[in-house]
Amino acid sequence: MLQLNKYYNLNKNIFSSPDLEANRVGFGVALKDVGKTNKDVVALCCDLTESTRIIEFAKAYPERFFEIGVAEQNLAGIAAGMALTGKIPFMASYAAFSPGRNFDQIRVSIAYSNTNVKIIGAHAGVTVGPDGATHQMLEDVALMRTLPNMTVIVPADFDQAYAATVAATSFVGPVYIRLAREKTPKITTSTTPFTIGKANVYAKGRDVTIIANGPMVYEALVAAEALEKQKINVEVIDCHSVKPLDAQTILTSVAKTGAVVTAEEAQVTGGLGGAVAELLGEHMPVPLKRIGVLDRFGESGEPAELMKAFHLTAHDIQLAVHEVIARKNR
Amino acid sequence: MNNPFNYSTPMLKKTAHAIRVDLIKALAHAGSGHSGGPLGLADCVAAVYFYGASIDPHNPHHPDRDRIIFSAGHYSPVIYATLAHAGYVSINHFINDYRMFGGCLDGHPNFKTPGIETASGPLGQGTSQAAGMAAAAKLDKKEWRVWLFMSDGEQQEGQVQEAAMWMGFRKLDNVIAILDANNMQIDGHVSNVLGEKWIEDNYRNYGWYIITIDGNDMKQIMRAIDEAKEVRGKPTLIIARTVPGKGVKFMENDYHWHGKPPVGKEVTEALDDLGKEVN
Ligand SMILES: Cc1ncc(C[n+]2csc(CCOP(=O)(O)OP(=O)(O)O)c2C)c(N)n1
Numbered sequence: 128m129l130q131l132n133k134y135y136n137l138n139k140n141i142f143s144s145p146d147l148e149a150n151r152v153g154f155g156v157a158l159k160d161v162g163k164t165n166k167d168v169v170a171l172c173c174d175l176t177e178s179t180r181i182i183e184f185a186k187a188y189p190e191r192f193f194e195i196g197v198a199e200q201n202l203a204g205i206a207a208g209m210a211l212t213g214k215i216p217f218m219a220s221y222a223a224f225s226p227g228r229n230f231d232q233i234r235v236s237i238a239y240s241n242t243n244v245k246i247i248g249a250h251a252g253v254t255v256g257p258d259g260a261t262h263q264m265l266e267d268v269a270l271m272r273t274l275p276n277m278t279v280i281v282p283a284d285f286d287q288a289y290a291a292t293v294a295a296t297s298f299v300g301p302v303y304i305r306l307a308r309e310k311t312p313k314i315t316t317s318t319t320p321f322t323i324g325k326a327n328v329y330a331k332g333r334d335v336t337i338i339a340n341g342p343m344v345y346e347a348l349v350a351a352e353a354l355e356k357q358k359i360n361v362e363v364i365d366c367h368s369v370k371p372l373d374a375q376t377i378l379t380s381v382a383k384t385g386a387v388v389t390a391e392e393a394q395v396t397g398g399l400g401g402a403v404a405e406l407l408g409e410h411m412p413v414p415l416k417r418i419g420v421l422d423r424f425g426e427s428g429e430p431a432e433l434m435k436a437f438h439l440t441a442h443d444i445q446l447a448v449h450e451v452i453a454r455k456n457r
Numbered sequence: 458m459n460n461p462f463n464y465s466t467p468m469l470k471k472t473a474h475a476i477r478v479d480l481i482k483a484l485a486h487a488g489s490g491h492s493g494g495p496l497g498l499a500d501c502v503a504a505v506y507f508y509g510a511s512i513d514p515h516n517p518h519h520p521d522r523d524r525i526i527f528s529a530g531h532y533s534p535v536i537y538a539t540l541a542h543a544g545y546v547s548i549n550h551f552i553n554d555y556r557m558f559g560g561c562l563d564g565h566p567n568f569k570t571p572g573i574e575t576a577s578g579p580l581g582q583g584t585s586q587a588a589g590m591a592a593a594a595k596l597d598k599k600e601w602r603v604w605l606f607m608s609d610g611e612q613q614e615g616q617v618q619e620a621a622m623w624m625g626f627r628k629l630d631n632v633i634a635i636l637d638a639n640n641m642q643i644d645g646h647v648s649n650v651l652g653e654k655w656i657e658d659n660y661r662n663y664g665w666y667i668i669t670i671d672g673n674d675m676k677q678i679m680r681a682i683d684e685a686k687e688v689r690g691k692p693t694l695i696i697a698r699t700v701p702g703k704g705v706k707f708m709e710n711d712y713h714w715h716g717k718p719p720v721g722k723e724v725t726e727a728l729d730d731l732g733k734e735v736n
Pocket residue numbers: 491493494495529531578579580581608609610611639641642643701715
């Protein structure tokens with residue numbers, strides 16, 4: 128049995144039948160909660176109020192909700208203007224359109240000006256499913272990660288999205304939070320610690336380090352559990368903050384294991400895989416295999432079907448672990 | 458809060474002239490930058506800073522100040538020259554350090570400069586930020602206004618239309634926008650590139666109150682500012698028809714002067730022209 132780090136107080140039934148909930152729902156509930164105590168919080172949305180879950184806030188505090196219409200460039204600018212006036216704006220749309228459509232506005236009005244705007248990119252990744260490639264945003268992490276002043280968070284599940292939203296509210300500066308549409312297993316609980324920039328080590332191991340974020344953290348844990356039965360001892364790191372990257376936690380782990388697999392539901396180029404490769408390349412070159420989307424666009428399909436087709440499953444992570452261990456031992 | 462200068466018409470004319478002279482000097486010293494638009498808009502910018510807006514140059518972050526937004530950042534010569542004359546930065550610093558490494562007066566505006574409210578350069582971005590500020594002011598029941606300078610080429614940006622539509626729909630009457638209708642952009646006359654009649658029509662359709670003036674006539678500018686301040690229930694657009702390159706004969710109405718500074722003999726000629734203008 129994989130030993131889970133008690134410090135994180137993870138869900139007891141991760142490996143039996145975990146409850147399912149979309150992380151965007153965690154965001155929606157959290158925004159409503161922070162809006163209750165913090166009157167500076169305002170919310171803006173581009174005609175996607177229901178699916179981005181901004182609706183919770185909009186219903187509770189209609190005077191602090193701003194419908195922008197289908198205009199994502201305007202969304203980013205208005206949010207920046209409100210931040211310059213002392214507000215804490217949460218601006219939400221699908222990641223395909225924000226930051227997909229409005230990168231220039233995010234770059235200048237938000238990142239360069241260091242305005243206190245929180246950008247919610249919903250429905251990211253291939254698991255958007257049948258809508259197809261146009262709506263399956265895979266490049267958002269890379270786009271946001273290259274911007275100075277920007278913080279980039281990819282929550283693993285419902286409770287972590289809640290925690291990330293709370294943390295982003297009190298954090299001063301631009302934050303990008305990436306959310307998925309699908310219901311995914313609940314791994315964390317309401318008492319799981321969360322600090323921006325601090326990776327969570329859910330399982331300690333000595334043979335290999337798996338660094339994952341978003342819904343791929345669950346796949347990583349399932350892979351680690353299966354590998355444990357094959358006598359391969361895995362360290363599992365939930366790297367929810369792609370930027371700032373927790374270099375210390377990663378390097379400490381890799382110094383011990385000497386082999387790494389990354390796992391994410393985004394382009395590995397510029398994504399978590401890219402970030403980890405940059406870090407290791409410079410400081411600690413070891414065998415590395417990156418699981419994620421490999422320089423291709425998405426396509427229509429059911430989420431589970433797409434995860435398989437794009438090699439984003441626990442099984443794919445297991446194969447990658449075997450590969451890096453073999454390379455390490457060569 | 459009030460305007461701390463509250464200049465008379467002759468004082469405003471004199472100040473606009475000094476702004477033109479100094480921006481030519483700074484451009485000449487920098488060896489790069491935009492001449493045409495900034496010269497044309499100097500009268501309007503001077504009128505806002507020295508007559509219309511509630512500001513405090515000694516306390517640029519005063520919470521009740523009006524926000525003055527320049528959406529087209531290439532107008533930085535006239536912006537900085539005006540900030541210098543208003544006391545936000547020194548005139549020497551402007552003339553000697555404009556566009557220089559290590560200074561606080563980059564080619565396009567940003568927060569290094571006291572008095573600057575938004576970074577700009579990519580056209581259109583100031584419009585939405587102005588909208589956000591105005592909406593936030595309404596939410597907080599604040600009295601201050603947003604003054605938004607825009608260019609005519611910039612109207613072609615989708616973001617400008619998005620923002621104008623939103624401000625009109627939300628009846629943000631704390632916004633006074635001033636459009637530099639100089640009929641100039643990089644590739645030629647705005648009227649030839651994409652037409653210009655639709656600009657006014659669009660704002661009217663978006664629910665704006667519209668005032669059209671000669672943007673180089675100080676009396677008309679002052680009257681338009683007074684009128685705009687009385688408007689309720691609508692944002693106001695002042696369409697200021699200006700002469701790009703105003704005051705420097707060889708630059709006037711020639712779009713080739715959109716993005717370059719005078720060099721060599723052109724500098725003395727430009728300053729001579731401006732000298733004649735004042736006499
Ligand atoms: C988003 C964006 N696209 C292109 C440019 C390049 N550009 C700078 S000024 C300008 C001309 C626009 O015309 P206008 O703003 O009316 O300038 P004027 O010639 O009147 O000074 C262009 C295309 C830019 N700064 N931003």
